[in-house]
Amino acid sequence: MALVPYDEHVLSGLKRFHNSSTTYTFSNHTIRIKQDWKELGVAAVVWDAAVVLCMYLEAGGVNLQGRSVIELGAGTGLVGIVAALLGAEVTVTDRDMAMEFLKSNVHDNVPKDLEHRVSVKPLNWGTGLQHFSHFDVILGADIIYLEETFQELLETLIHLSSEHTTILLSCRLRYQRDHNFLDMMRKYFTVDQVHYDQKVDVYIYKARKAQRQEF
Template sequence: MALVPYDEHILSGLKRFHNSSTTYTFCNHPIQIKQDWKELGVAAVVWDAAVVLCMYLEAGGLNLKGTSVIELGAGTGLVGIVAALLGADVTVTDRDLAMEFLKSNVYNNLPKDLERRMSVRPLNWGVGLEHFSHFDVILGADIIYLEETFQDLLKTINHLSSENTVILLSCRLRYQRDHNFLDMMRKHFTVDQVHYDKNVDVYIYKAWKPQREEF
């Protein structure tokens, strides 16, 4: 077990994960996200990477209007909700055990007229990919952290993307293994850093498949 030095900022940051809900405003729409750290752990709280990605999208970092979007490891669903508010047709995904929690957050916050644009589906990385086709945009917030999932995550991203797909990954680079995943991505995709929020130490990377040369 790693010993973490006492830090008031770290402790206050952790306390917010134990709040039963947290509220945001994106696209002039209030969003109240339920959290459940006790029962679902990391999948049921809003991480800084999700908020930074929402801010990036809202500011026009990528035009989502009319696009098909899939969010991997959606957790609370905040990013997917914002993508729908920005005009995308969105599929939010996570593991089976998180489905009811995810559905509750999504449909309690999405305006009724946008519900047709949203789908909530279980997706365990690397499994059952034949039930999913290509998407215009793939979003992921703080999904790069468990090394044992990296191969399945990369396989999933590869399957979901065509040569026209844009991938946005928002993350903290906490350990060398996180950098290793980006190196794995670079074997299949062009990867560029497009944003860095120094206040919360979160990076956003944009990736896409290189265009094949025509002869």
Template sequence: MALVLYDDTVLAGLKRFHNSGATYNFAKHTIRIKQDWKELGVAAVVWDAAIVLCMYLETGINLQGCSVIELGAGTGLVGIVSALLGAEVTVTDREVALEFLKANVQDNIPKELQHKVSVKPLTWGRGLNDFSSFNVVLGADIIYLEETFQDLLKTMLHLSTEKTVILLSCRLRYQRDHHFLDMMREHFSVVQVHYDKNVDVHIYKAQKLNQGEL
């Protein structure tokens, strides 16, 4: 899953999304991401929240040896950067976007690291028994459709323990986005750990509350 268009600021930047690719430098690697707006729309372009999260991962958290899952991966940029930073990564999205996602992962992960990355289908709230818990759960601009909030929360609860770190990178466009964070606070401690004022992107860190805190 990826975000939908909401405001004139996003629309003004739409031109770059129609490019067939975008290039980034993270984790001492040049990453070339294919984009396919025409066929897959918002799920197949790189959004600011993903870029900001990648920047944060380079400096704000040690992923070496961690098990990581990315939700709603889209182009896979965040999962790719996580793997290059030393994590064992599971990159997920809906079935319709999977082949596109796999292509980006295979093109940007060195052969010696490809065994550390898997691409799997995941529709939030469904088939969760196919997944265990992870050290880190990542999501870039996945808070936007209110009808998915319960399933997204259910998915995060399943994928996490009290030691799991959840990092969500997002713009907060509407009151419903704040409502999702309030829903999370019923089960997790939630704090803002980064804000990029240039692109209005927040990063929130969440960790599951223990039973005594509920």
């Protein structure tokens, strides 16, 4: 969600993020994702949490066939692209300044016969929510990391979900504040850990509303 160009010296060891593109294979499709760390920072590279979530979806962690899906803080769009390949009707979202980059990756990787399944829209958490209704599935990869966005993210999750919505959040829990956000969610949702990838230290949490809540 946040487009913060980090100082290259801070994470100098993460050379792969400086590559202009990276390639994956999901759902029998080769997906070539453009990256742009220098201009757009953390939102324009593929993080481990996105790959782990894609693997979970491909393995059938949740049925996406014919379901309405929204990806929050999509960044490069990898998760939304994979969701479309798996049969979902997908809305891929991020902040306004990431739109052209995001649209380019979606356009380059969604087959022509599936383009009708995918739309790319700007969404700043906590604002303009009246333009979005409920979705069957909400996806987010590594979107729990900026404490100042937590309240708006929670408000957005509540608005987009009904009692029948499944939320999947893939994340690396780096700090206590990340655990604090999960505790915030538990006031409105049941939250369960459903997967852990020990190799890259990434968790996937599933959340659902227990009952209707007024935010």
